[in-house]
Amino acid sequence: MATKKDYLKEVVKHIDIKEHNVVKLVDDMGEMAFSARDLNRAAKIYEMMLKDDNCAVILTLAGSLFSAGLKKVVYDMVMNNMVDAIVSTGAIMVDQDFFEALGFKHYKGTKWVDDNELRDLHIDRIYDTFIDEDELRICDDTTAKIFDSMEPKAYSSREFMWEFGKYLEENGGPKCDDSVVYACYKKNVPVFIPAFSDCSAGFGLVIHQHNNPDKHVAVDSGKDFYELTKIKLHSKETGIFMIGGGVPKNFTQDIVVAADILMEEADMHKYAIQITVADERDGALSGSTLKEASSWGKVSTTYEQMVYSEATIAMPLIVGYAYHKGVWKNRKAREFHKIYQKENVTV
Amino acid sequence: MATKKDYLKEVVKHIDIKEHNVVKLVDDMGEMAFSARDLNRAAKIYEMMLKDDNCAVILTLAGSLFSAGLKKVVYDMVMNNMVDAIVSTGAIMVDQDFFEALGFKHYKGTKWVDDNELRDLHIDRIYDTFIDEDELRICDDTTAKIFDSMEPKAYSSREFMWEFGKYLEENGGPKCDDSVVYACYKKNVPVFIPAFSDCSAGFGLVIHQHNNPDKHVAVDSGKDFYELTKIKLHSKETGIFMIGGGVPKNFTQDIVVAADILMEEADMHKYAIQITVADERDGALSGSTLKEASSWGKVSTTYEQMVYSEATIAMPLIVGYAYHKGVWKNRKAREFHKIYQKENVTV
Amino acid sequence: MATKKDYLKEVVKHIDIKEHNVVKLVDDMGEMAFSARDLNRAAKIYEMMLKDDNCAVILTLAGSLFSAGLKKVVYDMVMNNMVDAIVSTGAIMVDQDFFEALGFKHYKGTKWVDDNELRDLHIDRIYDTFIDEDELRICDDTTAKIFDSMEPKAYSSREFMWEFGKYLEENGGPKCDDSVVYACYKKNVPVFIPAFSDCSAGFGLVIHQHNNPDKHVAVDSGKDFYELTKIKLHSKETGIFMIGGGVPKNFTQDIVVAADILMEEADMHKYAIQITVADERDGALSGSTLKEASSWGKVSTTYEQMVYSEATIAMPLIVGYAYHKGVWKNRKAREFHKIYQKENVTV
Amino acid sequence: MATKKDYLKEVVKHIDIKEHNVVKLVDDMGEMAFSARDLNRAAKIYEMMLKDDNCAVILTLAGSLFSAGLKKVVYDMVMNNMVDAIVSTGAIMVDQDFFEALGFKHYKGTKWVDDNELRDLHIDRIYDTFIDEDELRICDDTTAKIFDSMEPKAYSSREFMWEFGKYLEENGGPKCDDSVVYACYKKNVPVFIPAFSDCSAGFGLVIHQHNNPDKHVAVDSGKDFYELTKIKLHSKETGIFMIGGGVPKNFTQDIVVAADILMEEADMHKYAIQITVADERDGALSGSTLKEASSWGKVSTTYEQMVYSEATIAMPLIVGYAYHKGVWKNRKAREFHKIYQKENVTV
Numbered sequence A, B, C, D: 001m002a003t004k005k006d007y008l009k010e011v012v013k014h015i016d017i018k019e020h021n022v023v024k025l026v027d028d029m030g031e032m033a034f035s036a037r038d039l040n041r042a043a044k045i046y047e048m049m050l051k052d053d054n055c056a057v058i059l060t061l062a063g064s065l066f067s068a069g070l071k072k073v074v075y076d077m078v079m080n081n082m083v084d085a086i087v088s089t090g091a092i093m094v095d096q097d098f099f100e101a102l103g104f105k106h107y108k109g110t111k112w113v114d115d116n117e118l119r120d121l122h123i124d125r126i127y128d129t130f131i132d133e134d135e136l137r138i139c140d141d142t143t144a145k146i147f148d149s150m151e152p153k154a155y156s157s158r159e160f161m162w163e164f165g166k167y168l169e170e171n172g173g174p175k176c177d178d179s180v181v182y183a184c185y186k187k188n189v190p191v192f193i194p195a196f197s198d199c200s201a202g203f204g205l206v207i208h209q210h211n212n213p214d215k216h217v218a219v220d221s222g223k224d225f226y227e228l229t230k231i232k233l234h235s236k237e238t239g240i241f242m243i244g245g246g247v248p249k250n251f252t253q254d255i256v257v258a259a260d261i262l263m264e265e266a267d268m269h270k271y272a273i274q275i276t277v278a279d280e281r282d283g284a285l286s287g288s289t290l291k292e293a294s295s296w297g298k299v300s301t302t303y304e305q306m307v308y309s310e311a312t313i314a315m316p317l318i319v320g321y322a323y324h325k326g327v328w329k330n331r332k333a334r335e336f337h338k339i340y341q342k343e344n345v346t347v
């Protein structure tokens, strides 16, 4: 019978946009039709966001992006001031980014496999990618350890993610050179995870709460929403760059309405692009058009573009385009993390 | 120019599975191929769940299901002991169910419309459905009022949803006869919303926290996960019936692993069916096969079936089949809400 | 090792719309949203086509529909004057319908199988359906025999399909009671297959031409187009009912333009409905909207409806609705086959 | 009101793979997961086909590829001996390639438009692309003129396409520098169109047959199949590169079976790659996996890869990769057109 080693051999490597100047390629795609032309327009709108001095850029992430090799793309965005806040699923930030920061890897696999055999070997599968389940349990436990070390009260997911960065800092730094959690910690880029317990950190929370029935930390997802809305209030304009849909897409679109409700003047997101394969016909949020969002007063329709493509192909092209156009060079880091320190928002 | 009235004319009506005996139709679909045969198998697996005395049934809901006319299907499931716990998006339970319980409606619309005009008229669009935005704001405000009335501490979403039911009870009852929030309250069926702030209740929370900066309620999503896991621990077997994917799908699959981590004996979900149009090829959770889930030790592969169909067509057929086969008649209400009262789980 | 018998056990059975009165179900779907409401509208438009005395109804078929259990639905449409002409892929009419008329069957299978083992056992797979390859070769050979028996010249596919019906008639009748090829032959409903050689009949043609290098029959696909256009010219109004897309969809939409080119007065197709899962975003014909077709002057936009659903679920509901509403009862058979006999169109 | 000029302004330009060295980019995609890794593997299999001295490469084309800017990609494949035969839809070769060879263009458009206004202006729309309908009618008429000039008998589509090339040659050459029809004519690369009348040439045939009721040319699609099979018989190995699915995919896969039936030794296609967004779950041919094809004995499973992507993005990357690796440099032109001249295959 096969062993774990037989399956976990080839490591997934993260693509490095800095090494691929795709500007001319993406420019030429703009002269074509269908997805190529849409991709070009999205890349140009992203470039516009970065050029617009008044515009804060929020990145939303859903799907298994980092296990698929897109981690360094986001890392480079953070390090080069190409993004000011991130709203993500827990899987991407904890199970995948923090996991790799602990020194673990994702492995190239295949979907043509017997999943029952994988289960027996403690290997987890994400489509064509394999993960060592025992390593994932170490990740769960590490999050529990972090929770144990914190003062027992309610936190936003942003505060938790900042603790995760600090944990890395205090434990010898990340064991990989492209951790997004760590980069955001260093660059004061806030990271929000609206469904925080729906990931490895959720297991950590269950362990933590089980062991500390009376006094334990809590994730306050309402505080998340309030804090994210503050970014809207602190920015003259906002642009959103959405990879996939799900909760991060809706959560981020909604802060316009929240800002509005707080009776403060709030414009719609001025720029909005999305990479997705979701179809609008099921009526769900992931595939809902950005025009539909404009009926809700969330997104302006002037600069919006959806790109119908799986993200591993489209995202390096779009971000690579903006990177090699160099517009980020004069862009200032907004360091939104600091607004929460100043205001000292607490429960 | 058109007025709001011109758009909000025809009300969406919820389909009543009790009126359509689809047993023979669904049986005959089982002799065909493709989605028809898959749908038949899913219906039979749901029937098996209900017949299995040891099996607790968890329903997960994602997408815009209740605005699309599927509310009464779930209501009938709750009232007839065909489901023991619900894990949902906030939009379905708050923006759509609680909203209608407040007396508001969803309207038949079209996607061939100028969304900018809709925005000016305060009409929100979900694909082919229209909503009165001013009514939605009343819903937001009502949730804020509920939050204001509660003792300021951290709650699970289940506790919040129970308060929503109580609010209806104490304010003259729901203004529609098929409120799922209210039915669950009366029948002690727990409702979980893992991304609770990502909906109308999120706006309520922002208002509430804004007005009560020092002392306010908090949503503890870690507690959600812990509480849902308890259902696994209290049940010999579990079956999950998933409509759409998203956070509710993953959250519910994960409780097997959480139960395992708590060192208690936990079997995989014995039965699992899903209605979805998501494609597995983007590697995201919504379209990930139930076989893939078995590599994670979450779902047993013996009784699993995915049905590739938009839910408004497939769900009434599957639930209608089980309803008219009558297996629910001898099924006992599990009233899982009571396990939390007994144990008195608090922050 | 497994034998062929182990795989070919359970026969696919064709659904009988006459046994399922779905009128109320489909009516209630019309009060919902998304695909359910679209399906309802399509069913009503189909009913309108049948009620409109001036309207000829053309059915287009693509995908593996008859191997999936939809043969009797089309058979009942033909026998009850619910369709006046059929445009199909070769696979459906020859590999699947004529094949079953020769006494062979399709078997319930699964996609979770080793295709190399199937190949060794001479079993062909269509997604979840199995076919005995040796029986399919008999079907190929039978078509070659029919070609050998015909006068060597060029024919339209309609003429070939009429010969296929005659072959069944002269050889003891079809060995199943719901052959569409045979029903069309008896009811003078013309059947067109624009890509005639792309199926079992193609293998027959290769054999026939190989054995008769100098004088053999030829398929004239230009004649097909000319003949189909005549139906447009003989009809005041036309409605098209499309299952899937592909060549049959485009071919049938195009006859409006062809009629126009022949300088005769030709209206657009007045009614058009399509069941498909194809997405419009790849720009291909199968998923192209009927509104797009109206830019080409092919389809009027007043009564058009696309339904996003796999056909095994949606088609029985739509056709069943029209059947049980009974509008076909006063409808006359158009017997379009006769127009070609009168005009004696030859090469 | 807008005029035609207002809509037909920006011309679609064909991407030039020679200008984009994507080798490193595609190599790095191979270290990722999901579609990026699949795309890499497809590119490598295409490279293997070209390296394999025994292997003839057949390209199949479906969808609106050339109107979308992919014409020059195919042109460069033909000119650099990267393909030995083409099987296509009529739309691509006639309405789009021959159309541009006559001096006409495709224009960048949008789907957010009133299709009824387009119809009034004689503008045809393909998703986000506009076409001058009056120019298309000239294309139709030109094909009719070619048919009028030919000896009235039955031809394969390959013979017709050769006549189209000759027409261009004799009328001053193509009015663009990247006509695939013309390049194939010069390079003796046969072009097959199994559903030949389902395009602009179909309108030409209707005109031609209408004006010449007694003696006219006919398209023999059986001869097509026979001729294409000869390529299999003339090649030790074959590889197929499929863009989209439809009739071209099935037709080309089937020649293995046809060769087999002719009792000659025929191996399965040794290499097979496909770019498609079609889903396998509808059971139709376009999305059917290449593993499924292996149950039919058509495709070997060792070197097969499907890529889930819209073609305008994936095709330039895959072909560009093989181009810049330079393997075509030592590859000989097979000039399959000549085998039909030698054998003098006639009706």
Ligand SMILES: NC(=O)c1ccc[n+]([C@@H]2O[C@H](COP(=O)([O-])OP(=O)(O)OC[C@H]3O[C@@H](n4cnc5c(N)ncnc54)[C@H](O)[C@@H]3O)[C@@H](O)[C@H]2O)c1
Residues within 6 Å of the ligand: A245, A246, A247, A250, A251, A278, A282, A283, A284, A285, A286, A287, B061, B062, B063, B064, B089, B090, B091, B092, B095, B126, B195, B198, B199, B200, B243, B244, B245, B246, B247, B275, B276, B277, B278, B286, B287, B309, B310, B311, B312, C034
């Ligand atoms: N949908 C809304 O109108 C809306 C409104 C406010 C807030 N939200 C919030 O957005 C978040 C995500 O929302 P979501 O659940 O709508 O989106 P989603 O796109 O995350 O849905 C998850 C998946 O479920 C499947 N699915 C959804 N609807 C389906 C259907 N009708 N038939 C078959 N499959 C279906 C799809 O595969 C989809 O990928 C939630 O937190 C929700 O509360 C949504």
Ligand SMILES: NC(=O)c1ccc[n+]([C@@H]2O[C@H](COP(=O)([O-])OP(=O)(O)OC[C@H]3O[C@@H](n4cnc5c(N)ncnc54)[C@H](O)[C@@H]3O)[C@@H](O)[C@H]2O)c1
Residues within 6 Å of the ligand: B034, C061, C062, C063, C064, C089, C090, C091, C092, C095, C126, C195, C198, C199, C200, C243, C244, C245, C246, C247, C275, C276, C277, C278, C279, C286, C287, C309, C310, C311, C312, D245, D246, D247, D250, D251, D278, D282, D283, D284, D285, D286, D287
């Ligand atoms: N399908 C087969 O098993 C088979 C076998 C032999 C030959 N062929 C030949 O292959 C060619 C193309 O075949 P095709 O028609 O199978 O493929 P196709 O993929 O071209 O089908 C066309 C479109 O119809 C839609 N569609 C198909 N089936 C559907 C369903 N069940 N529900 C909803 N939408 C559906 C899809 O959108 C698809 O894109 C034809 O010439 C046919 O004769 C097919």
